[in-house]
Amino acid sequence: MITDPKKRDVALVVDDSPETLRLLTDALDGAGMTVMVALDGLSAMRIVDQITPDIVLLDAVMPGMDGFETCKRLKRDAGLDGVPIIFMTGLAETEHIVRGLEAGGVDYVTKPIAIEEILARIRVHLANARLTQSARAAHDVSGRYLLAVNDAGKIKWATPQAQKLLADALAVDADDNLVLPDPIPQWIDQIQKGKAASKTVAMASSTANEQLRLQYVGKLGPNELLLRLAKDTGTDSPAEFPRELGLTTRESEVLSWLAKGKTNRDIAQILGLSPRTVDKHLEQIYAKLGVENRTAAAAIAVNANRRNS
Numbered sequence: 001m002i003t004d005p006k007k008r009d010v011a012l013v014v015d016d017s018p019e020t021l022r023l024l025t026d027a028l029d030g031a032g033m034t035v036m037v038a039l040d041g042l043s044a045m046r047i048v049d050q051i052t053p054d055i056v057l058l059d060a061v062m063p064g065m066d067g068f069e070t071c072k073r074l075k076r077d078a079g080l081d082g083v084p085i086i087f088m089t090g091l092a093e094t095e096h097i098v099r100g101l102e103a104g105g106v107d108y109v110t111k112p113i114a115i116e117e118i119l120a121r122i123r124v125h126l127a128n129a130r131l132t133q134s135a136r137a138a139h140d141v142s143g144r145y146l147l148a149v150n151d152a153g154k155i156k157w158a159t160p161q162a163q164k165l166l167a168d169a170l171a172v173d174a175d176d177n178l179v180l181p182d183p184i185p186q187w188i189d190q191i192q193k194g195k196a197a198s199k200t201v202a203m204a205s206s207t208a209n210e211q212l213r214l215q216y217v218g219k220l221g222p223n224e225l226l227l228r229l230a231k232d233t234g235t236d237s238p239a240e241f242p243r244e245l246g247l248t249t250r251e252s253e254v255l256s257w258l259a260k261g262k263t264n265r266d267i268a269q270i271l272g273l274s275p276r277t278v279d280k281h282l283e284q285i286y287a288k289l290g291v292e293n294r295t296a297a298a299a300i301a302v303n304a305n306r307r308n309s
Contacts, residue, residue, distance in 0.1 A: 008034045009126060012053035014044045014070065015088065016062045020113065024057060027115045031122075041070030052079055055126055057118075060089035060100060068103045075104035076177075081156055082132055084125035088113060106222075132220070144274050145229040148220060151192065153185030162229045165269070169203065169212055184214065188225065191216050230271055241304050246288045254281045258294055259301035 011033045013024050021037055028035045036053065038044040040062050047053075056074065060067035067087060074080050086107040087100040097108045106128075107121055145165065147158035155178050158166060170178045184203060190196035199216040217226040241252050250271075257267045264282070268275045282294065291297050 008032060009054040010034045011055050011057060012036045012044060012047060013057045014038045015059040016040060031119055041065035044070055045073060048080060053083060055122055056083060056085040058085055058087055060087050060091055068099055071103040071105055082129055084129050086121060147227050147229060148224050149188060149227060150223045153180050153188045156224060165229055251281050251285050254278060255285055255297060255301050259298045
């Protein structure tokens with residue numbers, strides 16, 4: 001395992017077996033990790049209140065709160081949503097494996113623990129978690145309106161921009177989690193089965209005269225689908241401009257909303273883009289139209305619309 005001398009990965013091991021704890025503590029420490037130990041689920045909950053581990057090794061069968069319930073509770077914490085949880089147990093039946101994965105686990109190993117195998121699995125899951133975190137950070141910085149949902153349609157994470165729009169539009173459940181309204185979960189199910197009529201679906205907003213749109217972008221992982229959120233401020237479709245203007249489809253959309261008097265930030269929200277991306281599209285539009293500002297570009301767009309009407 002590659003170790004950064006400035007930062008040791010932190011593993012939380014939750015198990016009521018002293019032998020298993022001793023075995024894993026020695027192995028993980030030897031692999032360059034910092035190890036925290038909990039004998040039961042409640043102790044694990046108290047530990048994560050103080051420090052966020054990089055990975056969790058969790059026994060499925062424990063007295064009191066079992067590993068499945070512990071995993072569910074850990075995953076309710078937004079700060080732990082991206083932390084991989086590997087189940088460890090002597091239960092090898094398919095129903096137990098499925099139960100562990102449905103609870104939020106990323107992997108399932110059976111006892112007795114094979115040290116080399118579990119270290120290899122830890123390396124893989126830590127690498128995947130870092131890639132996911134890097135992607136989320138890049139999305140946040142880009143200012144895009146993106147969110148990810150699981151196979152059941154539950155929101156796993158959202159960029160700050162998308163979070164703000166969703167907070168204005170959606171209701172929350174008993175755990176204060178945003179809930180996507182019907183028919184969004186059904187649409188997500190159809191997307192996964194390849195039976196959806198469209199990769200875009202409308203979603204009502206609590207804000208007057210506004211409607212949100214969700215667009216399926218792709219699958220990030222085994223249980224993580226990426227969606228783009230956009231805001232419509234009217235029912236009119238973007239205008240189609242003559243081919244001789246030389247505009248791409250996206251540039252036509254930007255110009256259309258510009259002609260309707262929308263600001264760059266409005267256009268970014270409507271199309272699910274970052275303001276910087278809108279700026280770049282406008283630069284290309286100005287160059288292709290031979291103009292220097294938005295007023296001149298809007299005038300050309302209005303004239304083109306009149307000719308087409």
